[in-house]
Amino acid sequence: MKINTLLTILLLFIATVGYTQIKYEAKIDSKYKSIQLDDGSFKYVKYDKKKQTIFIYNIDNTLWKTVMLPLPKNHLLDEVKLISQTTFNKDEKVEVVYSCLEFTVPDNFEDPNVDYSKVNFTLNVITETGESLLKVDNSNMMEIIHTKGQTKMLIYKHVGESFNNNDETLIYNLP
Template sequence: MKKIALIIALIIAFIQGSLAQINLEHEFNWLSAASVNLPTLGYKYYAMDAINNKCIIYNTDYTLYKQINIPMPSGYYLVDLQYVSENIFNTDPQLEFLYVIYKFDSTLGYGMYSTRIMNEAGTQLLQVDGGGYSLVYPAAQGSKLFVWMYDFSLSLYSIGTRVYSLPGSYSTNNSNTVDIQTESMLPYPNPARDFVLLPIPKGFDVRNVTISLFDKEGKMLPTEPFSFNGNLIKLSTIHLKPGNYYYRINQNTTTVSSGKLLIAK
């Protein structure tokens, strides 16, 4: 009798496991959608409305919680919303946002990034002209903000990193924070100019590989030339205009890797 009960339990477990699947739960109309675990407010979703320059925050049931206007200097447009927090960039109870804006100067012939941090009341906490990508990490003396710097006024554009000490506290529960072990798997350089290196898993079979490229509206673009170099794919971006793009690496019908690219020239 015990054997029969055990067999039935195993069959039920197998059926339940085989029925498990990934289901579409919700679809945002905005880019850069993500989730964050805020110390006071708990879990929230947020997304970037690049057309109207807003940060839109949702409850976990996808109902609207709050919309915050992001001030935009003349000629710039919003390209990324990288962090939403309560206590990383200062210690008051207001929400804070780290975002990136971009401007292409046709007279000078190159683009310019600027990283900004503001709170929900519109007070600017930091402005880093040239900053295109940011990461928050814990350190021995408190939390640090690392901002990747780009100067496209040079023919071989310079790349550097600025490190800022933060008054707020770092929390590993904040889902904005990038795991340092996975950071090496991000595309590089990003922003890119003439090419970008896209990571692929170790031991990956490079046969039957295609790359799908999309603009910020989700329109699929013509395939750009690419080649393999170890665990990296070198994708040409020389024909792409400055802006925000998304890529997807496919093998046959399976998506192996995907991510976001910024192109600056």
């Protein structure tokens, strides 16, 4: 009887320990950004500044897609906002929404003691082949919403050069 009880406890202990431990799998560089696609799968994204390219990896760290980001002259990548396969087109191509920025100094800027530069944003929607689906100047924020059976994209656009201006929200109907 004691042996059966001990064996039962030992088997329960081994079964519990075998299935409840947290197991280290791998690490990724802090420069990666995790995203969730519209089908629910997770991916990691890393940007190569020199090649102006994003590399999209599966959760097991295998390369899934490579997309070159066409940045306007003198612009830097601000942020990858969305990666999708069905939000803008119903084909299998990946679509990427990203913002980029440019720092400019006004021509009449003469006082070297004043640190003033203007930031110009651009929001871009492209396919994985680099085809431009949309470009909005003076914007770096967007949101996808679902309402009454429709999908809309809201793009928040900066109007004017100061934060006191009334900004605009551009509304786009998505397929």
